[in-house]
Amino acid sequence: MSAPRVIVIGGGLGGLWATLAIAEAGHSVMLFSLFEVMRSHSACAQGGINAVLDMKGQRDSVQQHIIDTIKGGSYLANQPPIQSMCEDAPGLIRTFERMGVTFSRTPEGLLDQRLFGGVRHKRTCFAGASTGQQLLYGVDQQVRRLETEGQVEKQEWWEFLSIVKDADGVCRGIVAMDLRSLEVRAFRADAVVLASGGLGQIYAPKTTCSTNSTGAAASRVYQQGARFANAEFFQFHPTAMLGEDKTRLMTEAARGEGGRVWVPKDPNDRREPIRIPESERFYFLEDWYPTYGNTVPRDIASRAIWKVTRELGLGVGAVGEHGAGKRGAGQRGAEEGSAGESRDRVYLDLTHLDRGFVSTRLGAILSIYRKFAGVDPLDAPMEIFPAAHYAMGGLWVDYEKDATTGGMKPGSPRNHATSIPGLYACGECDYAYHGANRLGANSLLSASYSGRVAGEAVASYLSGLEQGADAVPAALFEAETARQSGINERLTKASGDQNPFRLHRELGDLMTTKVGVVRDNAELDAALSGLREIEQRFERLDLGESSRWANQSLAHARQVLDMLKLAQVMAASARARDECRGAHFKPAFDLAIPEGKFPGDPEFETYRERWKANNAEWLKTTVAEHHPDGPRIGFEPVDLGLLSPEQPRDYR
């Protein structure tokens, strides 16, 4: 067996951390990216990264970080990986700091920390409001150094199309497409790490995700047999600003630093928000959740905004403001803009805070809001609404539990292994850490941590590998290359009337309206048939582009087709789960906490019993497997070894 070679797909935080870990174990890495490495969506993360350093004298503890993460995810995540992630978080921060990441500082020159959602302690390290960008650049610089040392070879402008499996079903390489020459080529590898990020583009344009966060790569390995878990759990970030082309994130740190969410008490109040007196404002999060206030977890905040705008009719944002222009003569006027849409927003207010403080701590989002909305959040409240943000679900990955610690066994080749031998997954494309709802600032942590763990696991896997990819017959690679080239040919030659970009928009509209913040089984059935209908229309594709060089329509059409497959997994998984848990909210099955009742009250205890009975039925991981007719949905138990579900989530 020649020197092992590993392929990493994706140059965001997860992929770069995996690359570092594999290269440091002495193996060479080929790093595939759709674009220049450093432009990945990790750069968009703003608010921070969680690690218990207890810089603020609040007696924060790793144990509390673990509990917050478990409960934030409604107990749905396996607990050993959460335990290990939280335990390793301080060490990750130390390593980032050594890399030169410009974390914000206290007057003593130490790491500053701030408050985030679903948490009572200041636990979030940050670099202004561009933390993801800073962390990404930190590892990007290290990988660039390894590149100069010959340890890492970058394949930029290549799109992953499929894995190549040997006769035993072991992953032995990939087939990828050069996005310039459109060449389809096979690459042998002894192990493959998928770090392809999230899938928010399935909700485009009402998503905070970058346009390359399509989920297509994860969908491709799912269609090749990798299991996909908890697909119904998708996070809608409560505070995003409306835009025609995308919804731009306004970090949760805005609330962590003291920002307040409100609407006018009188829905007909048309005064400028700054002129509405305090007594005529409804601070609904503070009112409904006095303990956590504006920093309730995201699923709770998004549903509260939904309730205020959709049920109570108290939303702001009148026709005539910039967001409402879509009812004009634009090409999209016909299908967009239901009557209520323009009043879906609520205020996120920073104007009561010290201007210098806000500028230092949140400068990056102030700049985004000024540039894209033309309003300075220091002078007027921002108008925000929930938007598709983060996939808690993803490729199913394994772990080995350490019997002595209860966490993940360090260096086990099982950690972050998908259900296909030799294929690993890390970062947002896996499902491992966040259960039914992710806590803010836990994603930069899980992306970094899981990348490193996956890299270490690959190193162990390689040391136990008896036969390398070199021994695999060339015919297997040639066959898969031919299959992928055939798909390109078919799409290029199709001569119908369906534009791939328009099909993508229809997909986004369908998912936004039918598989969104609030779900209903009839709507989910309609979503499933709608998705199949869009998929069928691919038979009548018109690529609209004939170029054989850098043909972006071809790459996009392939992505949309794979997004449709993944969207079906999401809808089918949501259909199968008849309960409310975290981000998955089906009102028909809601077990609401009795209002004004707390532990000890008979009504609350009755509720607790019902909640436990519901857990007995539904506290299980959803696992989808690909089948030509559609996804097969099954369930598997969750490891609750650390914290058994005795306490319902309660942020009041």
Added chain:
Amino acid sequence: MQAETRSNAARINEPFAAAAKLTPDHGRETGASRTPDRADVGSRTVELRIRRQDGPTAAPYWQSFRLEARPGANIVSLLMDLREHCVTASGEPVDPVAFEHNCMEEVCGACAMLINGVPRPACSALIADLETPIRLEPLPKFPVVRDLMVDRAQLFAQLKRVKAWIRIDGAWDNHERAPRISPQDWAANYLYSRCMSCGCCLAACPQFGPEQAFVGPASLAQVRLMNAHPTGRHDKAERLHAIMADGGLSDCGNAQNCVRVCPKKIPLTTAIGELGRQTTVQALKDLFGGR
């Protein structure tokens, strides 16, 4: 369609647009000039004139398109609209315009291009603020891949040349933290760590180009950043030597275009000034010994 008469090389080497033109609308960042309600803007038809090129060696040509720009529209959103229905102003169906974009909130650096003669990210270039017809061209100084896509490999090669990283023992936790950094030093460093390698400063720099060896302002700013880090300081001499060689710091002609076009307002010329002092000290050290 209008034939392109100048060659790409001529375009690259032509004296860059007057400094006054090189200022994208940074004024809007203050927010003061804009009222919150843009109802008056409304949806309007705009003309895009796009400099196209089918491949790296193909001849460039111009095409015009007329599009509905909804309020709040930006260049990226218009180009996205164009993908669905790419017909020129004269009614000819053509291949969609190739362009790069990703984050659409000015943090990934992908979508930089020349907009009305100014290098800037296309996502934050709002139509309402642009003179029409709007001219779109690929970012100059870099080889064109297709249409508005360019190859910025040169930029990343320069980052390698100046060793723009902190040399650590390894990306494992050794239970040590980096030394303390004062909030004042942090604030100065943070300005530079936000560089997203979009290439606008290089596009605007008269000294940077395919025929010139100049390392360019983006990488110089990273030298400034890395040299300021308590650990990065260990390799300070090496980085300074890299920029004291041919095509280094002394090739800067002080045109100050870079700092005018930087979408992140990174004080590039301040960095260059600081490095001038650092290299002077380094030259003396080299002469008289010591590090």
